[in-house]
Amino acid sequence: MGLVKMQKSLQDYTKSLFLEGILDSQFLQLQQLQDESNPDFVSQVVTLFFQDSDRILNDLSLSLDQQVVDFKKVDPHVHQLKGSSSSIGAQRVKNACVVFRNFCEQQNIEACHRWLQQVKQEYYLVKNRLETLFKLEQQIVASGGMIVAFEPGF
Amino acid sequence: MAVGEVMRMEIPAGGDLTVTPPELHVLAVDDSIVDRKVIERLLRISACKVTTVDSGARALQYLGLDGNKGASDLKDLKVNLIVTDYSMPGLTGYDLLKKIKESSTFREIPVVIMSSENILTRIEQCLKEGAEDFLLKPVKLADVKRIKQLIMRNEAEECKTSSLSNKRKLVEGNIDTSSSSSSSHDDSSVEDIPSSKRMKSEFENLSSLH
Numbered sequence: 001m002g003l004v005k006m007q008k009s010l011q012d013y014t015k016s017l018f019l020e021g022i023l024d025s026q027f028l029q030l031q032q033l034q035d036e037s038n039p040d041f042v043s044q045v046v047t048l049f050f051q052d053s054d055r056i057l058n059d060l061s062l063s064l065d066q067q068v069v070d071f072k073k074v075d076p077h078v079h080q081l082k083g084s085s086s087s088i089g090a091q092r093v094k095n096a097c098v099v100f101r102n103f104c105e106q107q108n109i110e111a112c113h114r115w116l117q118q119v120k121q122e123y124y125l126v127k128n129r130l131e132t133l134f135k136l137e138q139q140i141v142a143s144g145g146m147i148v149a150f151e152p153g154f
Numbered sequence: 155m156a157v158g159e160v161m162r163m164e165i166p167a168g169g170d171l172t173v174t175p176p177e178l179h180v181l182a183v184d185d186s187i188v189d190r191k192v193i194e195r196l197l198r199i200s201a202c203k204v205t206t207v208d209s210g211a212r213a214l215q216y217l218g219l220d221g222n223k224g225a226s227d228l229k230d231l232k233v234n235l236i237v238t239d240y241s242m243p244g245l246t247g248y249d250l251l252k253k254i255k256e257s258s259t260f261r262e263i264p265v266v267i268m269s270s271e272n273i274l275t276r277i278e279q280c281l282k283e284g285a286e287d288f289l290l291k292p293v294k295l296a297d298v299k300r301i302k303q304l305i306m307r308n309e310a311e312e313c314k315t316s317s318l319s320n321k322r323k324l325v326e327g328n329i330d331t332s333s334s335s336s337s338s339h340d341d342s343s344v345e346d347i348p349s350s351k352r353m354k355s356e357f358e359n360l361s362s363l364h
Contacts, residue, residue, distance in 0.1 A: 026292045033195045033295070041195060049188050079241065083270050084188040087292045 003145040010136045014150045017133070022126050027089030031149060043134050049088050053123055056081045060116055064109070074112070075104045081119070085126075092122040178305060179203040179231045183213045183238035183250065184268070189291070193237065193268075196298045203231060210245025210253075213238065219257055233263055235305050237289075240269035240276065248280060255284045264305055268293055 001009075017023045027042075034041040056077050063074050082097035096119040103111035137147050180202045182193045190206045197204045207213050214220040217233065236254065240247040247267050255261045264286035269276065277288045287304065289297050 026294075029292070029294050030192070033192075033199055038195065045188060045191050045195075048191055052187055076243065080186060083291065084186055086270060087186070087188050087192055089292075 003140065003143055006136070006140050006143065007145060007148055010133070010140060011148070011150060013133060013136060015152070017129055018152060021091055022129055024089045024091040025152075026087065028150065028152065030088060043137075046088055046130055046134075049084055049090070050127060052084055053081060053093075057116075057120060057123065064112055064116055069107075069109055069112075071104055071107050075101065078104060078119075085123075090123075090126045093119060093126055096122045177201055177203050178234040178302065179205070180235045180237055181213060181216065181233045182206045183208075183210060183236065183242070183247070185209060185239065185242045189239065189268075193293060193298075196293060196295055197237075199295070200298050200302050202235075202302065205231075205233075210238070210242055210247065210250040213250055214245070214253060217254075217260060219253060219260065233260075234309070235286075235301070236263055236265045237301075238265065238267060239291075240267050240280070241271075248276075248283065251280060251283050251285055264308070266301055 014023075017027075030042050030045060060074065060077050060081075063070065063077070078097050078101045082094055082101065085091075085093035085097060096115065100112065100115035100119055103115055140147060180197050182190065182197065182204055184190045184193060184206070185208050187208075190208065194204050194206050205216065207216055211220070213236070236250075238247040238250050245253075247269075251265050251267065254263060254265055261284075265284070266287045266289060267280045267285050268289045268291050270291040272290055280288055287301060289301070
C-alpha cells in the first residue's frame with residue numbers, strides 16, 4: 001500500500017474512533033503535544049494508561065469479589081480510572097466509570113459488578129482500537145512517511 | 155531577594171532597566187502517573203522547568219517543609235509555581251495549599267489547584283485559602299498558557315514595583331536593597347500585595363455581588 005493510501009487509512013480510522021465516541025477531543029489535545037522533539041508522546045501516555053488501568057481493574061475485581069465489599073476501597077480506584085481515561089480522551093471508559101461510581105455511592109453490589117464488566121468492555125475496546133492506530137502509525141513511519149496531525153473537520 | 159521572585163534585575167547606575175525573564179520552575183503534584191506525564195509535557199511545551207512529585211507529602215519534602223532540615227538541599231532551583239491535583243490520598247491538594255500559605259518562606263509562591271470535579275464549594279474553598287486559580291481536568295494547553303501568563307504578569311508587576319522603588323532610592327542616593335517597597339505612584343493600578351491575596355480580595359468582591 002502506498003504512503004498516501006496508508007495515511008488516508010489512518011485518518012479514516014482515527015475519524016471513526018471519534019464518530020463512535022470512543023475518543024473525545026482530549027485525545028486531540030495530546031496529539032498537539034507531540035512533535036519532532038517528542039514523537040512518541042501520545043503512545044507513551046497511552047501505554048502508561050494501559051499499565052495503570054490493568055492494575056486498577058485487577059484491584060477492582062479483587063475488591064468486589066470480597067465477602068464484604070469495602071466501598072471505601074472501591075471508590076478511589078474508580079475515581080482514578082475515571083480521571084486517567086478522561087486525561088487521554090477515552091470517553092466511553094470515562095462515562096462508564098461515572099455510572100459505576102454512582103452505584104458505588106449507593107453501595108449497590110450487583111450493579112457494581114455489572115458496571116465493572118461494562119467498564120472492562122469499554123477499556124478493552126479502546127485498548128484494541130488504539131493499539132491498531134499505533135500499528136498504522138508505525139507502518140507509515142517504517143515506510144518513511146510522517147504522521148500528519150488529524151484534522152477533525154467536524 | 156524574596157523567595158518566589160523570578161526576575162533578577164540589574165540596576166546599573168543611571169542606566170536603563172532591562173529584564174530577561176528566566177524560565178518558571180513549576181512543581182507539579184499529582185498521584186496519577188498518567189496526569190503527571192501530561193502536565194509535565196504541557197508545562198515543558200510552555201517553556202517551563204518542571205519537577206513532578208506523586209504526593210503532597212513529597213511536595214513538602216521537596217520544598218523542605220516537612221521538618222527535615224536536610225531535605226531542602228534536594229531543591230536545586232527556586233520554585234515559582236505549584237500546580238497540584240485536589241484529590242490525592244493522604245494530603246489533599248487543599249491541605250498542601252494550606253501548608254504552603256501557612257509557611258512564611260513559601261506563602262508567596264502561587265498555587266494552582268486542578269480537579270476533575272466542578273464543585274463550586276470546592277473552588278470557593280481553594281480560592282479563599284489563597285489559590286491563584288482552579289483548573290478543571292482534563293487540563294488543556296490553553297489553561298497552562300493562561301496560568302503562565304498570569305504568573306509572569308504578577309511577577310513582572312512585583313518586580314516593577316520593587317525596581318521603581320529601588321531606582322527612586324538610587325536617585326536619592328539612598329540604596330535600599332529591601333524588596334518590601336510600598337510606594338509606586340507611577341502606576342496606580344499596581345498594588346503591592348501578593349497576587350494570591352489580590353485573587354482573594356477579587357473573589358470577595360465577586361461574592362458580595364450575590
